[in-house]
Amino acid sequence: MRSTYVVQVLLLGILLMTACGSGNPEEPETGSTQPEHQGTWGIYSFEPATGFVELIYSSENSIHGMSLNGTGSMLAFRHDYGPDMFTDSEICIINSDGGGFKRLTDNGWMDGYPCWSPDGTELLFLSWVDYPVGTMDIYLMDPSGSAVTELYDSGFHDGDCHWLGSSIVFTRESQIWIMDDDGTDARQLTDFELAGQQGAADLPFGDYDPRIDPTGTIVSFDRMVDDANPSGNWDFYTILVDGTGETAVTNTGWQQFIAEWSHSGARLVFLVAAMGGGGIYDIYTIGPNGGGLENLTPSDWPTDFLCTHPLYSPDDSLIYFVGQWWR
Numbered sequence: 171m172r173s174t175y176v177v178q179v180l181l182l183g184i185l186l187m188t189a190c191g192s193g194n195p196e197e198p199e200t201g202s203t204q205p206e207h208q209g210t211w212g213i214y215s216f217e218p219a220t221g222f223v224e225l226i227y228s229s230e231n232s233i234h235g236m237s238l239n240g241t242g243s244m245l246a247f248r249h250d251y252g253p254d255m256f257t258d259s260e261i262c263i264i265n266s267d268g269g270g271f272k273r274l275t276d277n278g279w280m281d282g283y284p285c286w287s288p289d290g291t292e293l294l295f296l297s298w299v300d301y302p303v304g305t306m307d308i309y310l311m312d313p314s315g316s317a318v319t320e321l322y323d324s325g326f327h328d329g330d331c332h333w334l335g336s337s338i339v340f341t342r343e344s345q346i347w348i349m350d351d352d353g354t355d356a357r358q359l360t361d362f363e364l365a366g367q368q369g370a371a372d373l374p375f376g377d378y379d380p381r382i383d384p385t386g387t388i389v390s391f392d393r394m395v396d397d398a399n400p401s402g403n404w405d406f407y408t409i410l411v412d413g414t415g416e417t418a419v420t421n422t423g424w425q426q427f428i429a430e431w432s433h434s435g436a437r438l439v440f441l442v443a444a445m446g447g448g449g450i451y452d453i454y455t456i457g458p459n460g461g462g463l464e465n466l467t468p469s470d471w472p473t474d475f476l477c478t479h480p481l482y483s484p485d486d487s488l489i490y491f492v493g494q495w496w497r
Contacts, residue, residue, distance in 0.1 A: 274315030344376025369397035
């Protein structure tokens, strides 16, 4: 169960992707209304109002778990530099215009799930330093990759972290927790009765991938509600930061993951990987009250182009996402 939990933490279980090689980054091409194709993986910006899509970074190395800093100038993400995610996963950053690529970590253990501090001076991330023993814990470093310090270790696997204001939300024991940004006063927010129970899916039932809304008062999260397929079926929920007011946002039970807030707080953007037994990998958006469900992915984009990890730009006019060409 320990290893499958970590797969969820780092989003490999939900993406169903193949292992990638160790190719070098490629120079991106200019954008259009069709996604450019270079390396197997890419980071793209997309303007839903016009359909304009631009490739800003391309690589043969797989890309997961992006985070955009507060000014919208820099993206952090996990890059896999080999076939073993437990030893080959590293943290990288790049400017949102495609320049300034830098690999921040280079070691023999797993690093992933980066998240910018509110002021952009630090990166929160997950690291399993003593793999295969021990646990995944929450660390801090500066954007140069130095000053690495452990922020929090619950004694269990800690994952799925997000930082807003003076609060950090994260997953612990398949439940959502919140703590102060100095790593103190950790308290549990959700108490799903099935959390931690292993069913037929790869992962335990439970709550994952929390995100704090722009007001700092509401936390969205994913809940695995059905184990009818290996990746599980999921719905989105919200809860207040004091642990009250849990509310269902969706009731679809799709394979849908990681709802990111718009900066206005009016929308959530997320990946739908599959519904009704068919693979999709499209970008959807919905209101936090469950209204206005919309597929943003243009219908004429290639069927072998998979969209994952969408998130909004600071003015909500763009969506950055990871694309994989399935080949």
